[in-house]
Amino acid sequence: MADQDTAHGTAHPPADNSTGRRLSTREAADRLGVKPETVYAYVSRGQLTSRREPGSRGSTFDAKEVGALARRGGRREPSASGGEFAVRTGITLIDRDHCYFRGVDTTELAANYSYEEVAEWLWTGEMRRGIRFAAPPDPLTSARRAVQALPAHAGPMDRLRVAVIASAAADPLRFDLSEDAVLNTARSLIPTLVDSLPQQAAEQHETTPLAPRLWSRLASAPADAASLRVLDAALVLLIDHDLAASTLAVRVAASARAHPYAIVSAGFGALDGTLHGAASGLAHRMLLEVLERGSAAAVVADHLRAGRRVPGLGHRLYRGEDPRARALFRLLEDVPLARPALQAARQVITTTARHAELHANVDLALAVLTVSAGMPAEAGETVFAIARTAGWIAHAIEEYDEPPLRMRPSGQYQGPRPPQPLP
Template identity: 65%
Template sequence: MTDQSAHAARLTTREAAERLGVKPATLYAYVSRGLLDSRRDPGGRGSTFDPEEVDALARRNRRESAPGTEVTQRIRTGITLIDKDRYYYRGVDATELARLHSYETVAEWLWTGRLRPGIRFTAPAGALAAARRAVAALPPASGSADRLRAAAVAAAVTDPVRFDLGRDAVLGSARMLVPTLVDALPPLGGPSGSRAGASGTAGASGASGNPETSGTSGTSGTESIARRLWARLTPAEPDPAAVRVLDLALALLIDHDLAASTLAVRVAASAHAHPYAVVSAGLGALDGPLHGAAGGLAHRMLTEVLERGSAAAVVADHLRAGRPVPGLGHRLYPGRDPRAEALLTALEAIPAAAPALAAAREVEAVTARQMALNANVDLALGTLSAGFGMATEASETIFAVARTAGWIAHALEEYGEQPLRLRPSGQYIGPRPPRPLPAPEI
């Protein structure tokens, strides 16, 4: 505080709140976040505030609320921190959480800040039946993103409390929506797939390396999301170790700060769209080669490497055609992508994944001769799907199911903010008005 302000009359809590245009509770939130300093009134009647500091914060708030202000600069989040070559869920190392706990447990941590090992999510019968009918009505060429969007819309209309944006109601919808999306996807046949189609689960029972991912076959509430998703990705029997790697991938991918789909979710939540609509917005933004489908591009590349027996030839073809090599580099990590590192390391323990893993390592080594690019999570997802004999789009399905929990976490945050705050103004570059009415074309 300057000498001049030291002699100025300090503001009471009420005066400071009025000057900022906020409630006293918000004023003290500013104090707790370090945006304002307060002093106890010598008379013991409350806190006082430096008027110059209050005015400076008011000017800053006006600048952040001005039309054209960068939207992402106004989104403060307590969900995920990306720092150098690590990332953290609510301050806890995300890769460690994913290694030790199931996808559902990590989702609950993001939603509530509570760790609840062994929790299971259950799809309501009505929502699941509607979602399955919607998915079955789509053309055969529909992709996984199309099926997930259809399932989300169908499930929404069966939930009469979807417009209740209170925290408990949103959490209840989230715990029902995630398993509904998974169980609405058609199983891919085989013994486990047949059971999945009958019961809504992934089938065979058995213990995995993590007790949270094991369960008893029979009802959709007793199997983990990873076990149930397995049957939607491959007809192969769910080997416990392989299912554990799938569960690890889901937990690693739950959130990654303000990715494109997450920003779309925050905008929808800012308009108070219900949780199902919010997830639909995320799925729409995810449906592109630069985001959710990037793992599929890596899958195709690795399959070609295995067919041709040479990563060098495949990398050369990509570069000759002016295409980037899929699955390499990430603008948020100067070194290695911790998600890729954790997932590729886990795949080393799976013999069936060895050929695909070797292909991925060779791609990384070949490009490293000329470019300092490391494997990102898309290459790791492509390695997982190719290594387990899954379809090309399996990585997109994994990504979308995983990220659904993160989108709900961001929606919960955004519902607590001022509505419609994420409304930038466009910078108009068209012809200046007024212009005459255009002549009709003949």
């Protein structure tokens, strides 16, 4: 599974063992899995070299060069499912209602390792038990000052967006895109983002794992061990999820060789919205309303009557229940304070099932956690953003190894044909 394209299940093209033979345009296109015109686009971008043989009417291509491009992930064509780009990646596979990081089931990773351990393994391939991420003093001071300058009504995502920019300004080496430098940036940026948020509960030492530190920024009440286990598992499960909108934005920025802070800023920009990172906030508010009114049926009916989707239900990549939601619901059963919100979520699921076969997704499970802990509605989006930062770094590292500026689709011009009169 680690050798397949995420979500599409397309195997990597085999290595080309031929020597000296030239390929026709059609043969090169077949090996790359693209259209012939795309082969010429690779030539124009400098990714392939072509040669016209004496007496030949068409261009020819070196078989080894074509094979190398195929192995690097040269394929970037609309998929058969409807015009989406298929970008070769070795990070996440979603297949048959399961999600895998580098071939390992994400629910098993969440059950056995911490967020920092999984992030480090995803970046380097090494599982370092007990690793802790710490924020360097200068970037953290810069980030905190910038966050404190925001108006009182600023939300957590406003603070994170400012914190990442301030951290970048404090790092003169941010333009070093070598893998070691990018990894060092990642290990310091993630805890800087967490520690720059205003404290709500008792202060946590910087050597404390990330989950308790994040909890103290989102909830005023201290967490028990079971609640922290849910939060840490949520962070692991949300690290990556194939080429979601924010991840695609990150890869485009990385393709243009933006530094790691800039690619995280690009991810934050695409994350903002109720169709992506903020979806758990809608589910949070819905569960509060169910608990207040004592009836999931009335709340679901209001959503349907208004023509709105019921938050926290359904996912385009899963036919059944989102495996991330299933794992979190299982852990939430061990949290006594979560029982009312958990019951409300199950009532929403069963009520909606009378009208449509929709299953719970991770946003609903995340909302159960944030409601039961007394966190604000934006807390789920904050958890999502912190978790996904590790996945964005993994994608950036992968994209930095690709030819630059490859993430540039061609526009299909639909305007008036030239020449047109001067307006």
